[in-house]
Amino acid sequence: MENQQMSPMRKHSKKRDAILRCVRSTTIHPSAEWVYQQLKPDYPQLSLGTVYRNLNLFREEGAIASLGVVGGLERFDGNPNPHVHFVCLRCGAVQDVGELQLPVELMQQAEHYISGEIEQCTLSFSGLCSQCKSGDSSPHC
């Protein structure tokens, strides 16, 4: 059993820092493309691939979280602590519902009924956000 994969030494990168700062500085739960557009003015040489690569890196190490795919785009969350979300089915806007607790007590119960080991609990609500409810036809997220 040779060639134990050793993770390469992490080097510092200004763009990587900026990407993390960007995701952490908003609650809109952005896509890679959104982060790219935000940083483009300050980093004209930034490449979309770099945004994708670093977002995945941060997600893998738990620095940020992924909400999964909403309307065809993977959405990220600068707050990696599990919490409840509300997703608009029409425009894809995501809101935090920080006031509600996740039903973590159900995790142990659920494990009795499935074959496997439960690690995470995801609770989210969906419907229409106020703007979409009031017939706003312009995209706003």
Add this chain to the structure above:
Amino acid sequence: MENQQMSPMRKHSKKRDAILRCVRSTTIHPSAEWVYQQLKPDYPQLSLGTVYRNLNLFREEGAIASLGVVGGLERFDGNPNPHVHFVCLRCGAVQDVGELQLPVELMQQAEHYISGEIEQCTLSFSGLCSQCKSGDSSPHC
């Protein structure tokens, strides 16, 4: 306000029936591709586009449900009644947790904290299924 879009008269189709039967006959929460592969032997002329089109049709009219994207593939559920799921983070297998109730009472509470109207509640657990836990490296879903 003319040209009220009138939905075209629905005609019967053997393939459409087979697609619905296929999704309803399993609990693996299949992807379009899986349904296509299942039906191919019995319907050699079946087109993947037809599977996509009809799955979307059934989802829109509420005959089936979508679990969203798991590992890059949209997964469907022949049981349109909301219920709890367990998703394996490694292989993407989905199990029902029919014994647990959805915390629907939280829907009203959540609506106090967000701006919008909540319609649905989604609760799912994730982790490693038993096969993936025991180091099974072959795909099994």
Add this chain to the structure above:
DNA sequence: ACAAAAATAATAATGAGTGCTATTATTATT
């Protein structure tokens, strides 16, 4: 400054899903 290695830019490639159109199947009507 120099060398080694990690990070990036630019671009090609991938692949799930959708759109398009000629053909086929279904249904109602003779």
Add this chain to the structure above:
DNA sequence: AATAATAATAGCACTCATTATTATTTTTGT
């Protein structure tokens, strides 16, 4: 049963989010 109207499909082109590739640039230790 033939006909006509139209819905559904097959086959394939296309879109577009994401990943892979590679030559170049940046970082970091010496």
